[in-house]
Amino acid sequence: MTDDLLKRHRAVLPSWMSLLYDEPIEIVHAQDRRITDSQGRTYLDFFAGVLTNSMGYDVAEISDAVRKQLDTGVLHTSTLYLIRSQVELAEKIAQRSGIPDAKVFFTNSGSEANDTALMLATQYRRSNQVLAMRNSYHGRSFGTVAITGNRGWSASALSPVKVNYVHGGYRYRSPFRDLSDAAYIDACVADLVDVLDIATAGDVACLIAEPIQGVGGFSMAPDGLFKAMKEVLDSYGILFVSDEVQTGWGRTGEHFWGIQAHDVMPDMMTFAKGLGNGLTVGGVVARGDVLDCFQAESFSTFGGNPVSMQGALAVLDYIDDHDLQANCAARGDQLINGLRAAGHPLVGEVRGKGLMIGVELVEPGTTTPNVRAAKQMLEETRKRGLLIGKGGLHKNVLRIGPPMTLTESEADEGLRILLDSLAAVS
Numbered sequence: 001m002t003d004d005l006l007k008r009h010r011a012v013l014p015s016w017m018s019l020l021y022d023e024p025i026e027i028v029h030a031q032d033r034r035i036t037d038s039q040g041r042t043y044l045d046f047f048a049g050v051l052t053n054s055m056g057y058d059v060a061e062i063s064d065a066v067r068k069q070l071d072t073g074v075l076h077t078s079t080l081y082l083i084r085s086q087v088e089l090a091e092k093i094a095q096r097s098g099i100p101d102a103k104v105f106f107t108n109s110g111s112e113a114n115d116t117a118l119m120l121a122t123q124y125r126r127s128n129q130v131l132a133m134r135n136s137y138h139g140r141s142f143g144t145v146a147i148t149g150n151r152g153w154s155a156s157a158l159s160p161v162k163v164n165y166v167h168g169g170y171r172y173r174s175p176f177r178d179l180s181d182a183a184y185i186d187a188c189v190a191d192l193v194d195v196l197d198i199a200t201a202g203d204v205a206c207l208i209a210e211p212i213q214g215v216g217g218f219s220m221a222p223d224g225l226f227k228a229m230k231e232v233l234d235s236y237g238i239l240f241v242s243d244e245v246q247t248g249w250g251r252t253g254e255h256f257w258g259i260q261a262h263d264v265m266p267d268m269m270t271f272a273k274g275l276g277n278g279l280t281v282g283g284v285v286a287r288g289d290v291l292d293c294f295q296a297e298s299f300s301t302f303g304g305n306p307v308s309m310q311g312a313l314a315v316l317d318y319i320d321d322h323d324l325q326a327n328c329a330a331r332g333d334q335l336i337n338g339l340r341a342a343g344h345p346l347v348g349e350v351r352g353k354g355l356m357i358g359v360e361l362v363e364p365g366t367t368t369p370n371v372r373a374a375k376q377m378l379e380e381t382r383k384r385g386l387l388i389g390k391g392g393l394h395k396n397v398l399r400i401g402p403p404m405t406l407t408e409s410e411a412d413e414g415l416r417i418l419l420d421s422l423a424a425v426s
């Protein structure tokens, strides 16, 4: 049955739409942090969709909120009418962003959110030049696929913007890798100044960056990098956009937004994924003058629809009511410490914060990317009933991003499977 579905999938869906696993999984049921496939096999989900199912599956409070909206008969009409839940969610996000006089625009995805941020920045600054980080990923729309700094996911040929890349996000294979945190930050800031001086006339619209690079393998800059970079950007009037599509809503444990680790206030933040717990919702929260700078009339047919808004409001309440930011911190420490303590020779680095954990696999005794081991780890963990993700420039990084509701015993169970699978692969 799955074979047939795979054949039909390949016949009508694009060849570039990635599927995980040699034998791709069809999910037919999900509950809490576990999913069941069409063959009746159940897996503990350590990837939460792609960090989308942030609360887990079949959460009564969220389903009830969505059902209540469906029961009104108003799935959606358009954003040409007032939508109470949209205003309420915008108020909450604007307030939690900490951005002064913030406003919010809702989209349907992270790509669309980042495209909107690029559109706003280029309008605000009257420049089509942007800066992005090496090893970054910002989506697959026309604008975002063009600025993504990772060869496997980008298509720069027909870019609507001119992009230059700066150092900072991916340290493990950076030329500045062995420097102290402070010296690393200085080197990255010097690189930023250099790029501005040699590749631009300073008339750049924005720098867009992920506080922790997601697709790039949960790579992290040292805390404080973006504050130091923003000082340079401010001296040119360049806007700073924090892409919080993966890092928002407390997943990193120590902060509600990933960028808060850098003690800096961005001009815009983009968000999506975990806010909807599987419903399609994304958006931009920005300084009011930046969000209002667009001169033409516009709207979004589906962005901010009442079904997604009610679901997202329930998700935000659920995060607060269950103190999930603290849970991310505790479960993250449990997993990171457990993986580090194992000191496995295939593991070059375990990094991350909260429930965004990257495991960089290398040829033992070297820093050479071990792509084969990463592929095998996906299959071995699956065999043992655990789903994880994979990423990084070389596709050799295991990505661990379970639902934020992960329990202590589930974290132990997943850790045991990870360590057993590492033993099997080596």
Ligand code: PLP
Residues within 6 Å of the ligand: 050, 108, 109, 110, 111, 112, 114, 137, 138, 139, 140, 210, 214, 215, 243, 244, 245, 246, 272, 273, 282
């Ligand atoms: N930005 C980041 C950091 C992402 O990780 C992603 C998706 O993985 C996107 C943007 C694009 O979001 P979407 O797939 O919802 O368009």
